[in-house]
Amino acid sequence: MKSILLHLGTDPQFESRLQGALDLARFTEGHLECLQTRRVPAFLGADAAGFAGSAAMVVQLMEDEARLAEAERKALSARLQKEGVPFSFTESLGDPAQTLVDRSLLSDAIVMSIASSDQRELASTLAAVVTKADAPVLAMPAHATRLEVEKPVLVAWKPTPEAAHAVKRSVNLLQQASRVDIVTIDPSGTGDLPPTAVASYLSRHGVRAELHERSSGGASTADTLLGTAKELGSGLLVMGGYGRSRAMEFLLGGVTRRLLAASDLPLLLAH
Structure with missing residues (x-):
């Protein structure tokens, strides 16, 4: 497993899947591809009078999200540079599940999180990726601190x-x-x-x-x-x-x- 796809996010489970991805990358001497997905904001209002204002709002929202995404990448990059694992970043707009499925075509494993029942979006994304991706999914428990690759x-x-x-x-x-x-x-x-x-x-x-x-x-x-x-x-x-x-x-x-x-x-x- 040389190409390991990590689903980035700000959810509470991210730390556990980050540690799992790092352990897997070290164990297999693999490369960590960090995938940052962002949804396209929906247009607010469809009437002719409000369209221009809605479009401007969407542009502003996308610019704000892009700035936040860049800050998150810089912070994570600073961490990963100390981990001794080769890594890269990929950014994509669209549905997270479909984006992960698309990227799985050239991935050996996808690292995601086991989501609790109240986190429906994460749970739904995991289920969709497991059933549609062209790579196995490593699902990390929320409270896991590492992937114990030395164990059976x-x-x-x-x-x-x-x-x-x-x-x-x-x-x-x-x-x-x-x-x-x-x-x-x-x-x-x-x-x-x-x-x-x-x-x-x-x-x-x-x-x-x-x-x-x-x-x-x-x-x-x-x-x-x-x-x-x-x-x-x-x-x-x-x-x-x-x-x-x-x-x-x-x-x-x-x-x-x-x-x-x-x-x-x-x-x-x-x-």
Whole structure:
């Protein structure tokens, strides 16, 4: 993972994802691309008499935002120059989610935040990027102080395209992990893609993985995964994100949705 895309912002979670991005960049000897997104202010009023005034107001708002953005870049640049990580800045106008998706085409990982339920815009942006981006998303918990890359990595396996995408897109990271554990929760049979097939795939990339099976015992799959991660001393959970539509996850619940609400462990998600 040599090209790491970091979503900039002034939200309270920014510090945790900044630290996660720095740790990932150091671990992979990667480059940090800091993406600053700004929305275009909507025009106020559509009648002919008020159009000119509205347009002038929008121009003023955009100029004010541009000055604030420049100040934020200067402050962050001063910090990053002391971190020993190569970095650059990219600025874009438009919807943050779509901008991150567009930039993912030439990114190896996107660093975002696990948002609390009352931060709907951040949560919605994360969900949209996970399901549409052409790169895995490293989602950092709000109170995380770092990404503990020196710890083992836990791969949550289920024979789905999303889980397979997560494994394939994290190979370079798994190659450097101190240990890789593959866990299946309540396995229902071997099927065409059993955990042994995942271990064989990873072995061809020089990754030796240990297999684990766990029973949920009536608990949720998400809670069982987090409990297993704690038991194994994992520093990162790799998994497929949103095995069904986000609307169905919202209505019926789902592992991804529950983890994004409860995880205190960084998640590497791919769809």
